[in-house]
Amino acid sequence: MWQKILLITTLSLPFAAVADMRQYVAAIDNSSWRLAENTPVQCRLEHDIPSYGKAVFISEASKQLNLHFVLDMWLKPDAVTNAKLMSKSPDWRPGKASTPITYIEYKKHFNGEVAKKDAWFMLNELERGMQPTFYYSDWYNRNQQVAVGLSSANFKRNYNAFKDCLSRLLPYGxxxxxxxxxxxxxxxxxxxxxxxxxxxxxxxxxxxxxxxxxxxxxxxxxxxxxxxxxxxxxxxxxxxxxxxxxxxxxxxxxxxxxxxxxxxxxxxxxxxxxxxxxxxxxxxxxxxx
Incomplete structure (x- = not known):
């Protein structure tokens, strides 16, 4: 119980306040977003996170519009891990207050996933120029914190293409x-x-x-x-x-x-x-x- 309290307390601190933190986020000059799938049965928006993996937003043909997010990690969690998802101001755009989005649990040997409502919130924050960021304790060293951010640089053009794809999804799956x-x-x-x-x-x-x-x-x-x-x-x-x-x-x-x-x-x-x-x-x- 004390470990969970420590984790939540640490994650509530400002980004720069944690000294021993590994950070993974694309720099503004190499931030890459792409529409990896653009068909009437699936829309897939991807973002590379250097040295970590990629962020993926997916929506599929269905009777109702759906969306889910996957944090595709090169190294899957080796233990169940609690994480906090925040919307923070990127380093190149300081001054805006961070906003909590949700708490999630990384399952052992699986990618991190975010459900529909919070995935839409992430997209809205990216469109505003904010940086959705996951904070958690390293599963090999609980004393070391990890921050994984989604850069909003070069996002809007590809997001517009993603929304256009959403409008053309088949109304059945x-x-x-x-x-x-x-x-x-x-x-x-x-x-x-x-x-x-x-x-x-x-x-x-x-x-x-x-x-x-x-x-x-x-x-x-x-x-x-x-x-x-x-x-x-x-x-x-x-x-x-x-x-x-x-x-x-x-x-x-x-x-x-x-x-x-x-x-x-x-x-x-x-x-x-x-x-x-x-x-x-x-x-x-x-x-x-």
């Missing part, structure tokens, strides 16, 4: 299309209107996300008609979905189809509405971790 069920009109290979929109949405996502390595397409029918005919109908439906994706630029080697005919029904085949549920194609997507 991987979780929304990873398991998609398409349904068909009675007889033939015509998708319902809702399923046509779903298929287009899956295709659009796949066109941008290069981490998807496999698309599994399983086709089924109801039990109306003979089994051999239903098997051919299922094959036709699976191939039509695959052909649609290939025509939209999805590599054919990433797509695997299976036709099951009237096997594995999800509803009875006694009523029209029930049979409609069995006339389906299920699309499952596997993504590299």
């Amino acid at each position: 991987y979780e929304d299309i990873a398991f998609t069920v398409l349904n068909y009109e009675s007889g033939g290979n015509d998708l319902t209107q809702i399923s046509q929109r779903q298929l287009k949405r899956v295709q659009e996502y796949l066109a941008y996300d290069q981490d998807v390595d496999l698309v599994l397409v399983d086709a089924y029918t109801d039990s109306y008609g003979s089994r051999s005919v239903n098997q051919r109908v299922a094959q036709g439906r699976a191939h039509s979905v695959k052909d649609f994706m290939i025509a939209k630029g999805i590599p054919k080697e990433r797509i695997v189809t299976m036709a099951h005919g009237e096997k594995r029904p999800v509803a009875t085949n006694d009523e029209i509405d029930e049979r409609a549920k069995n006339r389906r194609v299920v699309i499952r997507i596997n993504k590299n971790s």
Whole structure:
């Protein structure tokens, strides 16, 4: 308990008040920000921290705008470590008071992460010319303090590009299309209107996300008609979905189809509405971790 009190007390001191402190922050003449990912499925803003690692802001396609921050360290913490995140005035812009942002906990062998609300606060402070800075005790020497800062030099132009990327993110994400069920009109290979929109949405996502390595397409029918005919109908439906994706630029080697005919029904085949549920194609997507 006394160690935690000592840590918080030390971190509350002004930056220059701690004599034995290792500082990591880019100098004004070599501060580098870059838009490392700029697609409708992910926006990624990165900043190099010399001799330490890099700072990363990430937002991904989703129904709601999201954001998280990762402090990507070359050397991961070797012990659970408490840290304080402050917004301070950079050395080349003295005079402004420091503002506390949040307390976080570095987990052993993991990068430091900051959640959505505080990540936005960090971006706002950088835009103001401030320097978000992490303070913590070295996990090998608790008597030595470490300060890791994000320089606001050369930030605004790349931040504007990041915000432009955010405005073009798809309004749905991987979780929304990873398991998609398409349904068909009675007889033939015509998708319902809702399923046509779903298929287009899956295709659009796949066109941008290069981490998807496999698309599994399983086709089924109801039990109306003979089994051999239903098997051919299922094959036709699976191939039509695959052909649609290939025509939209999805590599054919990433797509695997299976036709099951009237096997594995999800509803009875006694009523029209029930049979409609069995006339389906299920699309499952596997993504590299």
